[in-house]
Amino acid sequence: MSCLFCQIINKEKPSEIVFENEKVIVIKDINPKALVHLLIIPKKHIVSVNEVEPEDRELVGDLILIAQKIAEEKNLAGYKLLFNVGRKGGQIIDHLHLHLLANK
Ligand code: 5GP
Ligand code: ZN
Numbered sequence: 001m002s003c004l005f006c007q008i009i010n011k012e013k014p015s016e017i018v019f020e021n022e023k024v025i026v027i028k029d030i031n032p033k034a035l036v037h038l039l040i041i042p043k044k045h046i047v048s049v050n051e052v053e054p055e056d057r058e059l060v061g062d063l064i065l066i067a068q069k070i071a072e073e074k075n076l077a078g079y080k081l082l083f084n085v086g087r088k089g090g091q092i093i094d095h096l097h098l099h100l101l102a103n104k
Helices: 004-009 054-073
Strands: 017-020 024-028 036-042 080-082 098-102
Touching: 004 024, 004 036, 017 054, 024 054, 036 054, 054 098
Parallel strands: none
Antiparallel strands: 017 024, 024 036, 036 098, 080 098
């Protein structure tokens, strides 16, 4: 059985999609902790930052460039980018995702 974010990526589970390209999907967090709370998710199933390989360098860079683009489009005055890593680091879903949080 595939993970929750893989199901969202495969459109087997609904989500509010903000952006999508071949390699990345951006969705609204179901339980927002800020006015704007987005999850920037690579379509490749990588468990966490701890499992990122050198070959994922460009993909991980894309997550930041997409965050920058969305922040610009949404005219965000400032924002936070966050990776929770591992259970003890607050990670609940074992599929890499970058949180984008902003209060406008
Ligand atoms: P983590 O704690 O793993 O870094 O973050 C997981 C995030 O996914 C949480 O902020 C949580 O609210 C969000 N989330 C959990 N289930 C769903 C879901 O089914 N849909 C969406 N859009 N977000 C979810
Ligand atoms: Zn997955």
